[in-house]
Amino acid sequence: MIRNIHSAIDLAPAYDLIIVGAGPSGLAAAVEASAHGITVLLADENESPGGQIYRAVDRASNADLARMGPDYAAGRTLIKRFQAADLSYARRATVWSVGPADEETGDGAHGLEVGISLGGIARPIAAHRVILATGALERPFPFPGWTMPGVMTAGAAQILMKSSGLVPSGRTILAGTGPLLYLLASQLLRAGVSVIAVVDTTPVENWRFALPHVLGFAASPYALKGLKLLWEVHRRTRVIRGATAVEAVGSGQFSALRVLRGNRSWDIPGDLLLLHQGIAPNLNLALAAGCDYVWDERLAAFRPAVDICGASSVPGVSIAGDAAGIVGAVASAHQGELAGLTAALDLHRISQGVYEQRRNELARKLARALRGRSFIEHRFRPAKTCRxxxxxxxxxxxxxxxxxxxxxxxxxxxxxxxxxxxxxxxxxxxxxxxxxxxxxxxxxxxxxxxxxxxxxGYYRLRPPIKPVTLGELAALPHTEAAIIAVAGFVERAADSPQDH
The missing domain is CATH 1.10.10.1100 (BFD-like [2Fe-2S]-binding domain)
Known part of the structure; x- marks a missing residue:
């Protein structure tokens, strides 16, 4: 059974594997690795497992599940498997660093060290392997007025829906590009929200780049789901395609969205504007750990450089799911399983033969889950003028x-x-x-x-990548090197004069 940890004091000094993030990839990696006898710690900032896509699904009502759709409800199965696994789970934990183990305090057997804050206390925890499953972030969508009150991201609105059941009460406008834009529109419409318009900024010329990939998309699960989603949204609200620019209008508060399409411009009055322009890998922890990264022109974003099993350029550190490149929930789970399986092989808990058989099985599932992604990436690549x-x-x-x-x-x-x-x-x-x-x-x-x-290149990031309080820093173990760095000496009772 899962062991819930509520304070950093209760963390073990070391684990075979530490996983950061409890989304689909992190949960699947934890289940797979623990099944092979590895001691696993999964650390996550949220109150409950699931990440953004499965947020609060374990306590969702039947009405919530009906509103959010079957893909959301599917998260319950993965979470039940996770809760039945033999591993440690630290919720509401902040992971602020990943790096080589401290030579002074380490036991010499564990090559990595993870900085974790939990319950107001910070601790460096040693690990043989680390899997970063930190997911993705909504891409910035900067335009005139995007910071004014009454404007927020689609992801933020979805968090409120999933975690608290809160939905907008006024006239709501959605603007941007990407499948999530239409998914959220359908969820809001099912919840009875007054969605007066969906303004799609997807460049028309994207079709030219997406068409070569249409057959793969047609054979994927995305095709039927996407058509149903588009039909539902078009049937129930106004959809404006081909918008070339947008502007939030208002005097201290959002009151209208100004839409530009070619030479034409008009205002759509509203009370709330929700923005979405796709998602990009959450790189910060991977970059702070020293992992190599590349610019992905198709994603128009940076992503870590990893192999098919998630191994990064830093020995012992793997990256899975959307943190390594946008792949969706199902593929993220399979990538997590591959990373967890590879950790078991590296720690000599399974034979090469068992590993290869399971790896090939997971690779086939991953390939099926990735079918259609090329079309989606080309079709919904955001316009340069919006980026x-x-x-x-x-x-x-x-x-x-x-x-x-x-x-x-x-x-x-x-x-x-x-x-x-x-x-x-x-x-x-x-x-x-x-x-x-x-x-x-x-x-x-x-x-x-x-x-x-x-x-x-991108920003040079160094730990801590998340805020750490002075109290948490004060609670860190005081090593000899740290004391010398601050005080310039170490007082030793055994060889100090009595009256010194």
């Missing part, structure tokens, strides 16, 4: 209130990359650590310099 704001007054970094114009001014000085631009402007230094501005800032700089984003 990089043309208006200089548009805020890019919400934390530090840095505009696109300010970034262009600094880019004109010849800064070589986003880290130097961050030093000049503080863009990416706020609480989000670049999660809400990183992609925009890099693409804007690349545009100004006339190079590909991959040539510039």
């Amino acid at each position: 990089v704001p043309e208006d200089d007054g548009t805020i890019v970094c919400r934390c530090e209130e840095i505009t696109a114009g300010k970034l262009r001014e600094v880019a004109a000085l010849g800064v070589p990359g986003p880290n130097q631009m961050k030093a000049f402007t503080r863009c990416g230094m706020g609480p989000c650590q670049g999660r809400l501005c990183g992609l925009t800032a890099v693409e804007l700089l690349a545009q100004c310099r006339g190079v590909a984003p991959g040539e510039l």
